[in-house]
Amino acid sequence: MKTASTIMIIGSALLLSLFIYPLWVVELEAPQYPDGLGMFIHLNGLQGFTEFDLQNIDGLNHYIGMQTLPKAHEMWEFSVFPIVVGGMAILGIIVGFLGFIGKISHNWFLYWLILMTVLGVLGMFDFNAWMTDYGSNLDPNAIIKVTEPDGTPFSYKPPLLGSRDILNFTAISYPGTGGIFLTIGMFLTFIAYLVGFKTNKK
Amino acid sequence: MNLKNLGIGLLSIFFAVSCGKSEKKSGSNGALNKSHAEQVYVAPGEHDDYYAFISGGYSGNLLVYGLPSGRMFKEIPVFSQFPTSGYGYSEETKAMLNTSHGFIPWGDLHHPDISQTDGVTDGRWVFVNENNTPRIARVDLETFETVEVIEVPNSAGNHSSSFVTENTEYVVAGTRFSVPFPQQDISIKDYKGKFKGALSFIKVDQETGAMDINFQLMMPGFNYDLSHPGRGQSHGWFFFTTYNTEEASTLLEVNASQNDKDFIAAVNWKKIEEYVANGGGEMMPAEYAHNTYDHHTHVGKSEMKKEVRIVNPSDVPGAVFFLPTPKSPHGCDISPDGQYIVGNGKLSANLTVHSFPKMIKAIENESFDGEAYGIPILNFDETLAGVVENPGLGPLHTEFDDKGNAYTTFFITSEVVKWELGSWEIKDRKPTYYSVGHLTIPGGNSRKPDGKYMFAMNKITKDRYLPVGPELEHSAQLYDISGDKMELISDFPTHGEPHYAAAIKADKVAPNSRKIYRLDENEHPYAVKNEGETKVVRDGKTVHVYMSTIRSHFNPDNIEGIKVGDKVYFHITNLEQDFDVPHGFAMIGQNNSELLIMPGQTKTTTWEPDRVGVWPFYCTDFCSALHQEMQGYIRVSPADSDIELSWSLGEE
Numbered sequence: 074m075k076t077a078s079t080i081m082i083i084g085s086a087l088l089l090s091l092f093i094y095p096l097w098v099v100e101l102e103a104p105q106y107p108d109g110l111g112m113f114i115h116l117n118g119l120q121g122f123t124e125f126d127l128q129n130i131d132g133l134n135h136y137i138g139m140q141t142l143p144k145a146h147e148m149w150e151f152s153v154f155p156i157v158v159g160g161m162a163i164l165g166i167i168v169g170f171l172g173f174i175g176k177i178s179h180n181w182f183l184y185w186l187i188l189m190t191v192l193g194v195l196g197m198f199d200f201n202a203w204m205t206d207y208g209s210n211l212d213p214n215a216i217i218k219v220t221e222p223d224g225t226p227f228s229y230k231p232p233l234l235g236s237r238d239i240l241n242f243t244a245i246s247y248p249g250t251g252g253i254f255l256t257i258g259m260f261l262t263f264i265a266y267l268v269g270f271k272t273n274k275k
Numbered sequence: 276m277n278l279k280n281l282g283i284g285l286l287s288i289f290f291a292v293s294c295g296k297s298e299k300k301s302g303s304n305g306a307l308n309k310s311h312a313e314q315v316y317v318a319p320g321e322h323d324d325y326y327a328f329i330s331g332g333y334s335g336n337l338l339v340y341g342l343p344s345g346r347m348f349k350e351i352p353v354f355s356q357f358p359t360s361g362y363g364y365s366e367e368t369k370a371m372l373n374t375s376h377g378f379i380p381w382g383d384l385h386h387p388d389i390s391q392t393d394g395v396t397d398g399r400w401v402f403v404n405e406n407n408t409p410r411i412a413r414v415d416l417e418t419f420e421t422v423e424v425i426e427v428p429n430s431a432g433n434h435s436s437s438f439v440t441e442n443t444e445y446v447v448a449g450t451r452f453s454v455p456f457p458q459q460d461i462s463i464k465d466y467k468g469k470f471k472g473a474l475s476f477i478k479v480d481q482e483t484g485a486m487d488i489n490f491q492l493m494m495p496g497f498n499y500d501l502s503h504p505g506r507g508q509s510h511g512w513f514f515f516t517t518y519n520t521e522e523a524s525t526l527l528e529v530n531a532s533q534n535d536k537d538f539i540a541a542v543n544w545k546k547i548e549e550y551v552a553n554g555g556g557e558m559m560p561a562e563y564a565h566n567t568y569d570h571h572t573h574v575g576k577s578e579m580k581k582e583v584r585i586v587n588p589s590d591v592p593g594a595v596f597f598l599p600t601p602k603s604p605h606g607c608d609i610s611p612d613g614q615y616i617v618g619n620g621k622l623s624a625n626l627t628v629h630s631f632p633k634m635i636k637a638i639e640n641e642s643f644d645g646e647a648y649g650i651p652i653l654n655f656d657e658t659l660a661g662v663v664e665n666p667g668l669g670p671l672h673t674e675f676d677d678k679g680n681a682y683t684t685f686f687i688t689s690e691v692v693k694w695e696l697g698s699w700e701i702k703d704r705k706p707t708y709y710s711v712g713h714l715t716i717p718g719g720n721s722r723k724p725d726g727k728y729m730f731a732m733n734k735i736t737k738d739r740y741l742p743v744g745p746e747l748e749h750s751a752q753l754y755d756i757s758g759d760k761m762e763l764i765s766d767f768p769t770h771g772e773p774h775y776a777a778a779i780k781a782d783k784v785a786p787n788s789r790k791i792y793r794l795d796e797n798e799h800p801y802a803v804k805n806e807g808e809t810k811v812v813r814d815g816k817t818v819h820v821y822m823s824t825i826r827s828h829f830n831p832d833n834i835e836g837i838k839v840g841d842k843v844y845f846h847i848t849n850l851e852q853d854f855d856v857p858h859g860f861a862m863i864g865q866n867n868s869e870l871l872i873m874p875g876q877t878k879t880t881t882w883e884p885d886r887v888g889v890w891p892f893y894c895t896d897f898c899s900a901l902h903q904e905m906q907g908y909i910r911v912s913p914a915d916s917d918i919e920l921s922w923s924l925g926e927e
Contacts, residue, residue: 108854125791125852132826132853136900216901 077269078173081182084261085165087254091116091158095249097200099231101130102243113249116154118145137229137240138215140207150199157196161189165262172269179269186262193259197233204230314755315765317344322785325717325728325778328387328401328414329751332772335382337403337414342717342728342778343753345767353412353421354382354405358868362421365870366844366879367799368568373577374408374426375562383407385774386437390479394441394506394722398783400484402437402446409433411448411477413484417789418570425486426563428583429456429473429493435502435515435607439479441722445544446486447504448475449515453496457559466524470496474515476544485567490551490584492542492595495648496522498531499540501606501672506722507613509631511545514616518603520647531603532622536655538597538647539607539618541634546594547586556586571798573877589649596638597647599655600627606672610681610696611722615660619670619683626670626683628699630660661699666692671712672775674719676726676756682719684711684731691731691754693761705761707752709735716756717778725780729756732773740768749773790854792875799877801846806830811922818843818920824858824872825850826899828924829892832907836920839884839913845870845892848877858905859895869895884911 095113100122102109112127113120119142121127131141145151168185171177208230219227219240231237231244238244248256317323323341331338335355339348356363356372363372363380372378382405389396401414409427414420427433427448435449449472455461456471471493478489497517505512520537523530550556561583568575588595600618604627608617616629637657644652669687676682679696689710693703713732717725731754736747749772753765794804803809803823809830812819818841823830829847837843849858851874861869862882870878884890894905912918 129853132851 074175074179074269074272075173077179077182077265077272078169080261080268081169081172081185081265082166084258084265085162085169085185087258087261088158088162088165090254090258091251092155094251094254095120096252096255098247098249100245100247102245103241112142115251116151116158118151119143134229136216137219138212138217139229140210148203150203154196157192161185161192165189169265179266179273182262182266182269186259186266189259189262193255201233204233311755311762311764315343315345315753317341317346322781324781325725326781326784327715327717327730327776327778328389329732329769329776330384330387330403330772330774331770332385332774333383334771335384335405336771337384337387337401338770338773339419340767340769340776341781342730343765345751345753345765347770349419350770351414351419351421353403353414354379354384354410354424356380356868359871361868361870361878361880364868364880366881367574367877370575370577371421371424371566371568373566374410374564375428375579376408379408382410384771385434387775387777388438388446388720389777389779390443390484391439391441391721392443394510396718396721396777396779396783397443398779398787399443401777402439404433404436404448406433406451409436409448409450411437411446411486413446413486415484415570416784417787419788420568420570422568422570423484423486424564424566425477425488426565427473427475427477427488428561428563429454429458429471429491429585430475432498435474435499438503438720440504440513440544441506441510443479443481445476445489446479447502447513447544448477449499449502450474450494451498451500453498456493463524466496467522468496470522470524472497472499474499474502474513474540474542476547486565488563488583490547490556490586492547492586492588494540494588494595495650497538500604503607503609503720505609505613505631506611509609509613509616511543512631513542513544514607514609515540515542516600516604516607516618518605536599536601537603537620538652539600539604539616539629540650541596541598541616543594547591550591550594551584551586555591556584558582559585569798570792571796573792573797573799573802593638595650596634597650597652598629598634598658599644599652600629601625605670608673608675608681608720611675611677611724613722615696617673617681617683619673621669621671621686623670624665624668626663626666626673626694628660628662628696629658633660634658661697663692663694663699663701666694666701667704672714674714674716674729675724676716676719676729677724678726680726682714682716682729682756682761684714686710686712686734689733691729691761693756703760705754705763707731707733708739708750708766709733709737713773713775715776715778717780719778727755727757728778729754729761730776732769732776734772736768739766791852792873794848794850794852794875797848797875797877799846799848801844801879802877803848803850805850806924809922809924811836811920813920816841820845820922822847822860823850824848824860824894824905826856827894827901827905829860829894829905829907830924831922832924833909833926834907834920834922835910835912836918837884837909837911838916839887839911841884843882843884843909844879845882846877846879847872849874851875856898857896858898860892861895862892862909863890871896884909887911887913 097114100111209228236245325342327340329338337351352362390399409430413423415422430450432451434451453470453472474492498519500516502515519531566577602620602623604618605621606619618627642654642657667685667688673683711731736750739750748768754761849872
């Protein structure tokens with residue numbers, strides 16, 4: 074049980090890396106941007122690859138009538154997400170510690186993971202909803218208006234994961250370093266549960 | 276996708292060219308075989324190994340090329356107005372062309388030299404000289420723009436310039452056409468004794484690069500043709516070739532070619548610096564402009580200086596000596612170790628090489644053969660290191676490689692000759708096309724030459740390229756000098772007349788090159804930081820338009836209330852902060868140049884509307900997909916009209 078609890082503590086502590094590293098990355102590729110153009114999505118706001126990337130993405134997007142990228146204070150997510158992730162990390166560490174001193178069973182590791190997964194899925198839904206709005210809620214007076222062959226307006230929504238061609242750009246989305254640590258961390262908490270389960274059986 | 280197509284296009288052009296050439300390989304003029312083509316081929320999207328800063332001569336500008344491709348990257352305006360960007364036309368840059376003679380729209384740019392640290396090129400600045408109205412300019416290698424110009428008083432034909440000492444302590448400027456000192460209304464026949472040749476030592480601030488004349492050495496009235504600094508063991512000395520030691524003032528082609536030997540003047544500048552630091556020399560009245568450009572305010576300023584320190588060489592014993600050198604030497608070149616001083620006697624059958632250690636010994640032993648105007652003349656045999664026998668006709672300039680060889684250009688026999696220092700043996704010779712002037716080896720006048728490439732810059736082009744009427748650009752040839760024999764590998768045209776070039780490894784410069792000017796550092800007095808700050812202000816008959824540009828509009832783009840007889844100043848700030856997104860500005864009927872404004876920069880142009888109507892302006896740089904829409908209108912009303920000044924963007 075001590076091994077399982079230690080893995081639980083490490084796994085949930087890995088969530089804290091999200092306070093340093095980005096959760097997600099959205100990259101835009103076009104011939105005119107040989108050095109790349111893109112942004113890191115952190116828990117508490119957006120950051121360009123270089124200092125002026127966000128401004129330059131907004132500059133390009135004004136042609137197709139997209140909203141400007143949100144500043145940290147313009148979206149509630151950027152103030153709530155850090156609290157949720159920080160809270161869950163601390164909760165996971167406490168659960169692990171209590172398991173370590175034998176106060177609670179390994180089942181609590183699984184409860185923590187289920188809660189974290191539910192919150193994670195909710196977060197993904199929220200993120201996807203924002204991207205859908207960002208990519209399709211366009212200025213009716215946009216300079217360039219593109220429609221699908223069936224007449225519906227073209228959506229500029231970047232993909233949640235993977236790549237998509239959007240006019241002259243290819244948008245590529247993938248987890249950032251923080252997102253990878255988050256995944257590993259959650260996976261470790263599941264291992265912690267399994268190890269705890271096996272230890273208890275003996 | 277487009278890039279890929281372009282790449283394939285260029286590749287097929289390249290193959291077509293190389294195939295075409297190899298078929299004609301029997302031709303005599305340096306046939307371009309495939310291996311040579313590969314040597315100079317820089318694939319699409321790849322970068323060259325070296326920057327070459329090539330003088331534009333009578334264009335007044337400095338050209339930036341890549342080696343080995345021979346592709347031109349930029350023309351940097353220095354001494355001439357440049358309507359392409361507005362340099363010398365815009366309110367901010369007119370000051371850069373100010374002199375004691377007032378505004379001068381043109382200059383003759385000769386010798387680029389890259390700043391050095393410990394005798395090695397460091398890629399901070401390029402110094403260049405203007406020959407006609409003597410000036411030295413400094414080009415910043417972060418922005419590749421002219422940031423400083425200093426006029427050189429008491430000088431004329433500023434030719435033995437603008438070479439730097441091995442830690443860029445000084446940039447040196449010498450006089451080719453000696454003039455009366457001080458200037459006065461005397462007969463030209465009174466040349467001898469009354470005319471002087473000033474050698475100016477301009478101190479360079481190591482932090483900022485700012486230039487200031489520390490002293491002018493007032494030498495006899497010879498023609499100081501070219502110069503180079505001592506390095507290593509000879510650091511602290513500067514060497515100048517002279518001709519017209521006959522002191523003729525007419526028909527110099529005959530009268531200045533009579534003496535069997537002219538001189539190389541050896542100047543111990545460290546000694547004179549010490550003399551000056553102890554209060555030596557005399558501050559004399561002078562008038563010369565000092566122009567500086569600031570990359571924060573984006574504004575150039577011109578200040579008129581009123582005095583300069585003059586040093587008489589006979590007042591500093593042991594500081595100046597003459598080395599007799601046969602027949603009107605032109606180039607004065609110092610070997611990388613600082614030991615040899617090569618005098619390229621342009622009317623001499625042989626090349627004369629002096630030895631620095633022997634010179635010092637001759638000075639200690641006082642091996643003098645008389646004196647000229649109080650300056651000791653050293654015994655020729657006592658300073659002579661060796662002679663390169665019959666190398667060719669009309670030697671002009673020498674550069675060095677990193678293997679103990681020297682390369683000298685011969686104007687009359689149109690060739691470059693490779694010879695060995697010490698043995699004075701000729702190793703190789705290759706023709707140039709035609710009548711070569713200068714040659715350049717990257718770092719070839721520093722302690723550490725890079726002996727891979729050498730290029731020759733020619734004075735005559737004739738049939739090298741497709742004919743374009745009587746007036747031609749000059750031709751340059753690039754040679755691979757890494758082997759025993761020089762190999763001609765490429766031929767490319769240069770712009771204006773290239774007098775010398777300085778080349779440097781690209782990685783010393785490229786990482787420092789700026790992409791944009793930061794808008795938050797823009798301190799221009801008429802800058803706007805965002806579209807909310809744009810406005811139009813009338814002050815009597817003067818109107819100031821505070822305008823912004825961002826893809827793809829001007830703000831404001833409709834202005835009414837301008838009147839005939841007004842003088843309109845357009846202060847335009849480019850709000851972009853993205854690499855390579857300039858905007859241009861031009862106004863119909865404007866008696867001025869356009870502006871090309873870099874991201875984060877502010878520039879000002881003027882317009883004096885002379886007739887009533889509604890007049891458009893537009894962006895001259897194809898900035899974006901909607902560049903054609905980037906335009907605006909100005910309504911011009913009669914002088915006595917009472918239409919209120921108004922401006923707008925996007926109001927129907």
